[in-house]
Amino acid sequence: MLRAIWLALAVAGCAVAPPDDPRVNAEAVEPLVCTSRAQCDIYWQRAQVWVANNSEYRIRVATDVLIETFGPFGSKVDLAYRITRLPDNSGGARIYIVAACDNFIRCYPPRTDAIIAFKRFVRQ
Numbered sequence: 001m002l003r004a005i006w007l008a009l010a011v012a013g014c015a016v017a018p019p020d021d022p023r024v025n026a027e028a029v030e031p032l033v034c035t036s037r038a039q040c041d042i043y044w045q046r047a048q049v050w051v052a053n054n055s056e057y058r059i060r061v062a063t064d065v066l067i068e069t070f071g072p073f074g075s076k077v078d079l080a081y082r083i084t085r086l087p088d089n090s091g092g093a094r095i096y097i098v099a100a101c102d103n104f105i106r107c108y109p110p111r112t113d114a115i116i117a118f119k120r121f122v123r124q
Helices: 002-015 037-054 113-121
Strands: 033-035 059-062 066-069 081-089 093-100
Touching: 033 037, 033 113, 037 059, 037 066, 037 081, 037 093, 037 113, 093 113
Parallel strands: none
Antiparallel strands: 033 093, 059 066, 066 081, 081 093
């Protein structure tokens, strides 16, 4: 009986999203939205500045639609970033960020915290 309870708890624990999962936070999930070419250009410049100042990895690619760092490498907890800009037909765009590390236990900073900090900086 006790064995069955432990098994049920273990299975239930696996079904819960990890605390560092950005999908459990609405602010982390929603893309940044800019509504004009001028606003989008400013957002994109701020995005690159944030990545340059907050990533342990250097920027590998920076174009008008992609900012990507090197990494993640070697079981490190440091986050690597990929930011994409998806233009719409009216001069605006949606900006998406993905943060990942190569450590299955934890990332530093936590992915959700980093994504929210990025979005708040870009919108400032």
